[in-house]
Amino acid sequence: MKKSRVILIAGVLLVAGISFFVFKSNLIKNVYKSGGSAPNHQGHAAQTGDNASAPESGDAQTTEAPTIEIPAEKQQLIGVRTYVANMQPMGKTIRSVGKIEYDERRLSTVNSKLDGWIEALHVDYTGRSVKKGEPLAEIYSPELMATQQEYLNVLKWTSQKQDEGIAKMLAKDADAILEATRNRLKLKDITDEQIKNIETTGKPIRTFTVYSPSNGYVVQKSALRGMKISAGEKLFDVADLSTLWIVADIYEYELPIIRVGQTAQISLSYLPGKIFSSKIDYVYPSLSGDTRTAKVRFTIPNISETLKPQMFTNIEIKIDMGKRLLVPDDAVIDTGVRQIIYVDKGEGYYEPREVNIGLKSDGMTEVTKGLKTGEKVASSANFLIDSEAQLKGARPLGGHKH
Numbered sequence: 001m002k003k004s005r006v007i008l009i010a011g012v013l014l015v016a017g018i019s020f021f022v023f024k025s026n027l028i029k030n031v032y033k034s035g036g037s038a039p040n041h042q043g044h045a046a047q048t049g050d051n052a053s054a055p056e057s058g059d060a061q062t063t064e065a066p067t068i069e070i071p072a073e074k075q076q077l078i079g080v081r082t083y084v085a086n087m088q089p090m091g092k093t094i095r096s097v098g099k100i101e102y103d104e105r106r107l108s109t110v111n112s113k114l115d116g117w118i119e120a121l122h123v124d125y126t127g128r129s130v131k132k133g134e135p136l137a138e139i140y141s142p143e144l145m146a147t148q149q150e151y152l153n154v155l156k157w158t159s160q161k162q163d164e165g166i167a168k169m170l171a172k173d174a175d176a177i178l179e180a181t182r183n184r185l186k187l188k189d190i191t192d193e194q195i196k197n198i199e200t201t202g203k204p205i206r207t208f209t210v211y212s213p214s215n216g217y218v219v220q221k222s223a224l225r226g227m228k229i230s231a232g233e234k235l236f237d238v239a240d241l242s243t244l245w246i247v248a249d250i251y252e253y254e255l256p257i258i259r260v261g262q263t264a265q266i267s268l269s270y271l272p273g274k275i276f277s278s279k280i281d282y283v284y285p286s287l288s289g290d291t292r293t294a295k296v297r298f299t300i301p302n303i304s305e306t307l308k309p310q311m312f313t314n315i316e317i318k319i320d321m322g323k324r325l326l327v328p329d330d331a332v333i334d335t336g337v338r339q340i341i342y343v344d345k346g347e348g349y350y351e352p353r354e355v356n357i358g359l360k361s362d363g364m365t366e367v368t369k370g371l372k373t374g375e376k377v378a379s380s381a382n383f384l385i386d387s388e389a390q391l392k393g394a395r396p397l398g399g400h401k402h
Helices: 002-035 072-078 142-159 165-170 174-187 192-201 252-257 382-392
Strands: 082-084 086-102 107-111 116-121 135-140 207-211 216-221 234-239 243-251 263-267 275-287 293-301 312-328 339-346 349-361 364-369 376-378
Touching: 086 252, 086 349, 107 207, 116 142, 135 234, 142 174, 142 192, 174 192, 243 252, 243 312, 252 293, 263 293, 312 349, 339 382, 349 382
Parallel strands: none
Antiparallel strands: 082 376, 086 243, 086 312, 107 234, 116 135, 135 207, 216 234, 243 293, 263 275, 263 312, 275 293, 312 364, 339 349, 339 376, 349 364
């Protein structure tokens, strides 16, 4: 009797437990069914896998993007502001420091074409201004003396009477030999006037003169009085300062928008209030490995010689890049591998959206992919919204880009 009572009680408890489990399952199912998309608005995407409930017959299966709800009072508390993304003109100003350098096309080197000794210096200090054709130094060369004497001998032979033996031997080739010897003198920088003087006096010139090849300044002087020199040895460097170069450094990330022909405004602390204008005429083909910068070059006239090589300048290049889709810099969260923007979906809901960004200028960032004109984005308190989204699962914590 006692045993039958125990079995009866156990059976009642088992039936009651099964009934409670079935009732609870149906209750949860009905709550989620009536709630519709509420879980998505709370920041959770639709469940998948073994624990997901199959949609009932006739229900449309949707794949809405996850959102995070921020009530109005909380938005006001944390300082959320929004901005409407739109197409607008974008300009960028690139600033750099430049240095004035010699125009390499206006640099000249003066050297000797003969071995010899410097007997006299007409320009005896660095920095001296010179004119084109002005004498710089006098050089004695035994080799030149020998060539001049050879020329005089040929000249003498050709002038002898035709009945003399030597003249008969040279008559046929006299003019050719004389011309060849004259050309040898010219190749050694002996001028026509000096050759004529040799012919008139019948005596060789003791020294030959080297001349300045251009107007400008002697910026380097190796020549010293009495110094022995070899053929090809550099004696002077002459620079024409009527035109100068300004070379500036441009960062690697700015190079895509730099073009030959862009205009820059150039100023110097040495000349307050004075602005020079010049265009980029060359972008150098390599970067500095240390600074990750490339050099760009400007050519600037310097007729008054106000500008001096090695002066520093301030460079400002304003670039018009046309209309682009822009948002404030603060609207973009950069995780290091991806960029996130929170799009205002209305009624306090924000959607985290991955975007591609382009150029930045004056507090604005270009969005090249992931956002449309007219969409409203959160432009402040983004990191607080992002933290909330990660806590509620609306945005994964991982930083990997898929």
